[in-house]
Amino acid sequence: MTFASFGIILYYIFSDLPPIANRHLVGTLYDFPLFFGTVLFGLKTVGVIIALENNMKTPKSFGGYFGVLNISMFMIVLLNVGLGFLGYWRYGEETQSSITLNLGNTDLLAKLVQGLNSIAIFISYGLQGFVPVDNNMEFVFAETFF
Template identity: 30%
Template sequence: MEWLNVEINGMVFFICSFFPFIFVISMKNLRMVGNVCILSTLIVFGGLGFFYWNYYTVVPPLDDIKITFPIVIHLPAFFGSLIMSLEAITVISSFEGSLRTPKRFTKFFGIFNLGMIIIIAIHSSVGFFGYYMKINDEKSYSDQAAKTFKYYTALYCIVMYIAYGLQGYILVDMLWRKTHKRTSNTKI
């Protein structure tokens, strides 16, 4: 397997990615989960900054090209990543009970709705500019720009990896509570 011009054995890649995933899923302390969320958010902002910096320095202006709408077959990839980010509801809703004012969480201008609006706006802008760069890729796109966007893709994959672990945290936490009650009451 070759990734970012580095040859990696498939088994080594699996082992290196499996244990951090198990670590994220099996965290018991909510403060540690919060720190992992902060790390993920910082990676997102770094990746978005990297993406837009490359966009404004490498890609020609919008006036130079005629934008056509995508074929319907290519849209599921964009909606798939958008739905994956909206699945963060499972992570966010578990924190609702620990808020000081949980009723304000889901109001019209509550943090939940504002967060989802921001996520949709970010994904829509990245989708639009990514599609625009794909159009330019066929015309006159440099090889260096294509390499730099691989790094953005790598950062985005790391964030998705952490997000899936955090979503699994909720499930493992619920299972742990149920099995812990059953196993702690049994006599050996």
């Protein structure tokens, strides 16, 4: 669902891409704290990462230069930076807090993207609580039977 949304968003971006010379390449110093906060918010997967390493068949594959963590985080950063750059290039200063809001509310494809993203967030939201629930269930199981 997320990759389908990315594809549709890229369709909207490339449909009318202005010259890059029309955009400011560097923001103001005042906006940098918001930028860094947004970047860190976009990379908030600590709870899922810990669970992933603990449940891997070969946990040694998790770390290292070409381990699961570095490769997956590289791909996530690449997708976020790429979509952010292209979204700013297309919409400039009118870019809203979510690029899906720039697509409009009348087109069927724009509504489809918003729906797909909503469903993807709804489905994946439970993953954020996986580690506390999983650890708590082990504790309850051990307390009950031992």
